[in-house]
Amino acid sequence: MIHLYAFAHGLRSLPAERGVGGELLDREDLGGVDAVVGELHEAVAADAESAVAHGRVVEALVPCADAVLPVRFGRPFASREALREAAAPQLAGIRERLLRVRGCVEVAVRFAEDGREPLRRDDGASYLRELARRNAAAEAIHAALEERAVAGRLEHTGRLFRAAYLVRRPEVEAFARHVDRVAETHGDAALVCTGPWAPYSFAEERA
Amino acid sequence: MSRVLTSHGDLDALSEPMRAFPSRVSADPETVERGLAQLVLTLIELLRQLMERQALRRMDEGSLSDDEVERLGLTFMKLADRMDELKEHFELRDEDLNLNLGPLGDLL
Amino acid sequence: MTALAQSDVTLLELVDRVLNKGVVLTGDITLSVADVDLVYVGLRVLLASAGTLDRLANEGAAA
Numbered sequence: 001m002i003h004l005y006a007f008a009h010g011l012r013s014l015p016a017e018r019g020v021g022g023e024l025l026d027r028e029d030l031g032g033v034d035a036v037v038g039e040l041h042e043a044v045a046a047d048a049e050s051a052v053a054h055g056r057v058v059e060a061l062v063p064c065a066d067a068v069l070p071v072r073f074g075r076p077f078a079s080r081e082a083l084r085e086a087a088a089p090q091l092a093g094i095r096e097r098l099l100r101v102r103g104c105v106e107v108a109v110r111f112a113e114d115g116r117e118p119l120r121r122d123d124g125a126s127y128l129r130e131l132a133r134r135n136a137a138a139e140a141i142h143a144a145l146e147e148r149a150v151a152g153r154l155e156h157t158g159r160l161f162r163a164a165y166l167v168r169r170p171e172v173e174a175f176a177r178h179v180d181r182v183a184e185t186h187g188d189a190a191l192v193c194t195g196p197w198a199p200y201s202f203a204e205e206r207a
Numbered sequence: 208m209s210r211v212l213t214s215h216g217d218l219d220a221l222s223e224p225m226r227a228f229p230s231r232v233s234a235d236p237e238t239v240e241r242g243l244a245q246l247v248l249t250l251i252e253l254l255r256q257l258m259e260r261q262a263l264r265r266m267d268e269g270s271l272s273d274d275e276v277e278r279l280g281l282t283f284m285k286l287a288d289r290m291d292e293l294k295e296h297f298e299l300r301d302e303d304l305n306l307n308l309g310p311l312g313d314l315l
Numbered sequence: 316m317t318a319l320a321q322s323d324v325t326l327l328e329l330v331d332r333v334l335n336k337g338v339v340l341t342g343d344i345t346l347s348v349a350d351v352d353l354v355y356v357g358l359r360v361l362l363a364s365a366g367t368l369d370r371l372a373n374e375g376a377a378a
Binding site: 183 | 210211212214216259263276277278279280281282283301
């Protein structure tokens, strides 16, 4: 069985990091693009431990290649041939996205725009206005952060906003300082910034 | 391993959903039901956000009457309350309703 | 932020990425049975024992 970790361009060497089944990593040449894989003798449990192991492999790949496109934790392929077949129709898109993330990493920012005040209001109109205000404030923070990034993505779940920024590898520290400055000018925002990550949020097809 | 680059402000607001790990995960027989609830509530949450977004856009444009704004606002508030109740019932946090829905997720 | 909290946040972000983001290799991108199955894989990871994530977070704090 073949477990797939990521696609890579300009892969110079494989890291020593062991895979989800404790296996050594291997590569499968798909024609200019490498699939980074691990051979398993039996399926691994889809649990937290495997997810963390998968993630560690992907992060270990970042310094080893020009570009890394993380693959989501999924079911293993029956064989290398099965992997090639599954990858074939998407190869063009994968090449394109590898180019787009080349030399870049992802910085994640989570923020809450409301402090501890609940959103609930006494009347519907006030509720919508407060909702609008918070969304606008979050989008302003996002726009300010995005200015210093190659690309950005914003999503919100409930009361939280989550953003991912594509940043050139040598500029991560400078970007973190930029996050500091933006946080200061938006006084009430609670915010946590993590990275660098492999560019997970920029790996999928987007309209 | 720490990848925290920087943090600011009152992190309690952020830490509540972040505390989705590890304390509430369990491996008992009810978790399949909980898994399905997670999927269903994620979809409902997606729809709710889509509708709220639509309403805000129209409110911005001025194409909603005061009465409509009031009624929509009340409905969304009630919907949010109901979602909170359901989440609490299934012991799910905002973080848990973050499933990747592929092309549906792109609607937002 | 405490060292342990930093480790928690790191773990959370890592696992969230691994489960919910990244390339998905399927032929069909509509919300079909196969896609629900993929989502289900994500769900299954959350059904880990309470001890495992605690342990992983603590190991991470030492690293």
